[in-house]
Amino acid sequence: MTLQLLEILQSKQALRRRLTVLPIAEKLRLLDELRERSQTIGISRAQRHAAVERPAIPPTFVDAVR
Amino acid sequence: MKIKEVLTTVNQMQADGIIDRYAIGGAVGATFYLEPIATLDVDIFVAFRPEPGKLLVSPQPLIDYLAARGCRMEGEYLFIADWPVQFLPPPTPLVEEALVEAVSFDVEGVPTRVVSAEHLACIALELGRPKDKARLLQFIEAGVLAPARLEAILARHHLSDKWQKFEVQFLRGEG
Numbered sequence: 001m002t003l004q005l006l007e008i009l010q011s012k013q014a015l016r017r018r019l020t021v022l023p024i025a026e027k028l029r030l031l032d033e034l035r036e037r038s039q040t041i042g043i044s045r046a047q048r049h050a051a052v053e054r055p056a057i058p059p060t061f062v063d064a065v066r
Numbered sequence: 067m068k069i070k071e072v073l074t075t076v077n078q079m080q081a082d083g084i085i086d087r088y089a090i091g092g093a094v095g096a097t098f099y100l101e102p103i104a105t106l107d108v109d110i111f112v113a114f115r116p117e118p119g120k121l122l123v124s125p126q127p128l129i130d131y132l133a134a135r136g137c138r139m140e141g142e143y144l145f146i147a148d149w150p151v152q153f154l155p156p157p158t159p160l161v162e163e164a165l166v167e168a169v170s171f172d173v174e175g176v177p178t179r180v181v182s183a184e185h186l187a188c189i190a191l192e193l194g195r196p197k198d199k200a201r202l203l204q205f206i207e208a209g210v211l212a213p214a215r216l217e218a219i220l221a222r223h224h225l226s227d228k229w230q231k232f233e234v235q236f237l238r239g240e241g
Contacts, residue, residue, distance in 0.1 A: 019101035020208055025174045028069045030102040031094065035149070038104060 069094070071147035072108055073176045075135075084131045086113035089168035091154075091161075091181045091189065096201060098171055099183040099210045103201075107143065107150040111165050111181070114155060128153060160185070160192055160223045184216045191220075191228055203236060 002008065019027070079085050089095070092109030114123040132144050143150035156162040164185035171178045181189070187205045190198035205211055220226045 016101045020099075022102075024098055024171060025067065025070075027097050027102045028094075028173060029067050031097060031105065032068050034102060034104040035106060038106060 067174075068147040069108070069149060070173060070176055072149050072151060073173055073178050075132075075146050076110060077177060079128065079131060082131070083115065084128050085153075086115055087165060087168070087179065088112045089165045089179045089181045091164070091186065093201075095181045096186055096204070098169075098180045099186070100201075100204050100208050103204075107152055109152050109154060111156050111161055112153050113165060123155070125153060158192065158223075160188055160219070160225075163219070163222075164189065182215075183210045184212060184219055187211055187216060188219045188223065188225055191225055191232060192223070194228070199232070199236065202232065206237070 076088055080088060089111045090108065091111050093103040093105035094108045097103050114125060114128070116123045117127065129139060129144065132146065133139070138145050140150070143152055156165050164181045167182055167185065168179040169182050171180055183205060187202055190202040220229050
């Protein structure tokens with residue numbers, strides 16, 4: 001791992017080239033995985049939003065003494 | 067591989083006479099030429115078959131066919147093997163040509179028709195949204211476009227001026 005920008009860009013380009021020449025079936029398999037990952041991120045994001053937006057239930061006397 | 071099920075289903079639709087020809091476009095189509103491009107859906111250009119005795123074509127036979135095979139519909143998408151698929155009639159002469167001149171690939175034994183790299187590049191240029199311009203740059207960087215073929219398509223569809231502007235803006239560092 002490096003923090004040199006030029007090296008980072010070069011390694012990114014090399015990765016893209018490697019991915020480009022993969023067999024088609026392999027690239028399509030990666031599409032399946034990328035989509036599943038996006039869905040998982042989307043679901044967890046939605047759950048986080050729901051948790052934030054849920055109105056707080058005011059503590060009752062019973063809750064306080066528990 | 068789930069997306070392979072989509073390809074198999076589309077081939078079966080063609081064999082069963084539900085659609086005429088088809089060609090995969092969008093990010094999935096581009097993935098045949100570039101690195102895998104994350105996408106949430108599959109765009110398939112199709113030539114719909116007119117129903118006997120009707121002048122207008124309708125997507126209804128396609129919807130009924132897929133519904134009978136357990137595919138659900140949500141908005142403009144039909145879900146095949148969990149992938150939202152959009153079946154699109156060609157909206158412009160460029161896409162009509164792309165459909166006719168699609169390239170055949172073999173995906174682990176499944177024949178698959180895909181929009182050519184040059185047509186995908188021209189469609190991106192025609193659409194002109196930021197993500198399309200980014201994709202066009204990817205095609206150029208990957209060196210997968212045949213210059214003569216690209217120029218011919220650009221000329222046929224009156225896109226040469228748009229291409230020159232794109233070149234000035236993105237490839238010559240001007241504009």
